[in-house]
Amino acid sequence: MFKLDELGSEIAQISIPAALALAADPVASLVDTAFIGRIGAVELAAVGVSIAVFNQLSKVAIYPLLSVTTSFVAEESASCKVSQNEKSNQEEEEEDLENKAGDGEVRQTREVERAFVSSGKSKEDGKVADTKMTKNKKAKMKYIPSVSSSMIVGLFLGILQTILLIFSAKYILNLMGVKSNSPMMAPAYKYLRLRAIGAPAILLSLAIQGVFRGFKDTKTPLYATVTGDLVNIILDAVFILGLRWGVSGAAISHVISQYLISLLLLLKLAKMVQFVPSSIHDLEFSRFLKCGFLLLARVIAVTFCVTLSASLAARHGPIPMAAFQICLQLWLSTSLLADGLAVAGQTILATAFAKGENDISVAASSRVLQLSTVLGLGLTLILGVFMEFGMAVFTKDPEVIKLVKISIPFVAGTQIINSMAFVFDGINFGASDYIYSAYSMETVAIVSVTCLFLLDHTLGFIGIWSALVIYITLRALAGIWRMGAACGPWSFLRHFDR
Template identity: 60%
Template sequence: MSVKSDSPMLIPAERYLTLRSLGAPAVLLSLAMQGVFRGIKDTKTPLYATVIGDAANIVLDPIFIFVFEMNVSGAAIAHVISQYLISIILLWKLIKHVDLLSPSIEDLQIGRFLKNGCLLLVRVIAATACVTLAASLATRHGTTSMAAFQVCLQIWLAASLLADGLAVAGQAIIASAFAKKDYEKATATASRVLQYALVFGLVLSIILAVGLQFSSRLFTKDASVLQLISVGIPFVAATQPINVLAFVFDGVNYGASDFAYSAFSMVLVATISILCLFTLSSSHGYVGIWVALATFMSLRAFAGFMRIGTGMGPWGFLKS
């Protein structure tokens, strides 16, 4: 991550990541169980579990960070506890719906899971590589740049991921329509969720453009960090429609089981974006990193649009 040995970021980062790693099993387990609940079209249970877990995180954060004076380590511990709480709630509810012990190996469909799982893993690695590299490049410009970048990045991602609700709903309905070969319903659903996504993205853009001008001080009082945050705000706000469309296009294509295209297109998008990150970061610094990330999300949205817009793959019926 380009953190130097004499950097004040090194020790807190190592402590945080070490403690957060203890929550990895809970994170993966909860994500898998949320996928199961989506498959049976139960979106309430994951919502309730996540709200309870996040509420616990919000309560525990100030206690561990300030009362017990554990600082960054306290934030990590609070997060790990919340993740295990979410997993326990989901597991408790899932046992009522699903027989977790399959009666035979054939029923596990290991080959199918490995194929689709590996494709999605490739996609996640490619996408994560871009964001991770961006953080690494921001680190090279010093602690001020890194602090401002992390504040903007977390807001950028959190706002965009609000669209995940649309993406998940579209994915579940489209998957059901494809299974029944009801292509008219699949087309109508894809069209509607994309329309909602565009409107939602525009609303988010306006809210962030106005709100962040006044709420930046909630994150820091450092004048240098605040100045860089103000530089990142236009990128965070302006890219929201693109980000939301990119996430929803992902959900639509997942619903069509178009995992191969999703994986390989992301690898191509990530490769181009990584080249942009290196080039723009070296020539334009902090601003260049945000331009490259905006390019990354634009290419993601374009890749999703091309698949449906040209009627390729599972969307071939659109040509008829």
């Protein structure tokens, strides 16, 4: 599993930058929170509610957009390369035949030159025109429909989110418990409306990140994200501490950084592919939207399980809720590392399936699953020690710490299952198995929600975590069963001989 052969190097080159890029935003958010905390407790609480609203709305669109774009671009890019190779081989054969017949390439160039001379133009004009035609052909060959489709969908969803938040900010904040007479309403309302302006940039940049992932390039999104986050931190210091703009300064700095990330990615992408379609018919929205809606249903199912567990924990009082929040953040934050492997698996498998390379599909799946097991084991040890001795970082309340320590077997002990579940998601998306991914997750959600209500009623805090363990275990088993039963895109495994 640690062998740095061609496949191992490819997994490392994709997964490590992807994991770092995923970790960059949470780190920047922590710094952002520290700056806002210097304004006051009310402002910090208000911004916290606004960020929760913004992230929840964004998450519904981000996950399907990013996953579908990555798979489709990888497939179409691989198919494009195959067709280009076939065309190149054909052209070489034709060129050889023409050369044997009397240097056909020179004859073709001379015909172009003579045509331009006869029309009153020079031979040099003919050569330039011939060169331009060749360049135009190459440019057309680099057009990938999913690139344009994902960018248009991302931009549209971003504009839609901006309109929704600007005109419904007060209503949404009321639903979140921030009433009109609350001191949090004014700063929360101001921050949310300003932050909404950056929604088109966020969703457009994530669509482009999906494109780069499809090209197996996770370094470019990493560089762009880190640059944008650094600018965000610098502007926070200028706007909040220097100019005293308060929560408005925090929102404006974030918006500027997101548009900068989009611009950097867009400029880089413009050098690689032609993303402006020659005709609207070149766009393939139907397949893109169909798979996107399937993943949307899946995201809603996942979000509902986690949100319901938090709601049930809150009913037990502030101490159980505080302990649950700490444990949940630790439980979910480790998924960032597993997501790096999931991105690598998704990209490599999407390319392999498009080329019909079943041996690569099997090898890549095995390798990322092995690595996820090792990753999960390492996270179990790290989290187990940290939760036992390091809780003073989050709280000094002995009752909260006591509940956190009780949760160690559930949070730290399930890291191998967590890692496998997230990596299996990437594998299924790489195989474009979206229908199964959606329906299996909805089934898992129904069972998990039932367990949440039953176990919460009988076991309380421990029952909630027991139900979450059932949820993540069923999620991993759904991936194992699909591949193990050789169903759907994995049916070739029935006759596969390494």
